[in-house]
Amino acid sequence: MNNLFSIIQNSQNSFKWFVFIKNTKKNRLILNSLWSENLISGYLKKNSILKVFLKYYKKIPVIKKIKTFNKSNKSFFLNLKQIWKIKVNLSIPFFSTNKGLNSLNSCKKKKIGGKLLFIIF
Template identity: 40%
Template sequence: MKNYLYNMIANIRNGQIVKKSFILQSKKNICESLLNVLWDEGFILGYKISENNPNVLKIFLKYKNGKPAINSLKLISKPGLRVYYSVKQLWKLNINNGTIILSTNKGVMSINECKKLNLGGEPILIVK
């Protein structure tokens, strides 16, 4: 399940290094929910389903003054070492200039949404 996420994160990272305007990614529900969070937080311009192939997403990357909007994507929970945060642990975290994206029982959401809904979960990545 998560291999699609890790592949998409690597594609976004590599696409921004070479300054591509968009990248193509296979369409999976978990990937779409992660892209919705990235779009809500302002890290990508958006995404859409490709006209030629309905199983492919076209992700539009965002740049500010020629520099990528995403400076770093760091994976927290990996297949070999799963990490879970409770609500109390989330309130202790202090993230400046970025956000943590978590997978919860209510779906994929940012740390701010998790704090509002009083939910814990598995942190997927830190985006700065």
């Protein structure tokens, strides 16, 4: 997961239009979530490689920074009540739930809590 995020973040900062990453189930789940939140333009599957198309807004990268929370000693589990208290301005938190990987807005719509995995700024 950290490798995927570092590749995307470094490619966005160097203004590349696309990047190649390894085709794994976890990477596809993360890319589907990023695409549903309009953070990437899309991706193509080619055998063992995924071609990810990065997104820019007025020549500024959409993804500026990604902070991960996947260390075993720093797990943040939030229930539905705690999720509703989260106020976000320019960031999108993503949670691992029993219904898959979801953003803050989709957790609120589905009325579920989960473990905080990463935040995109």
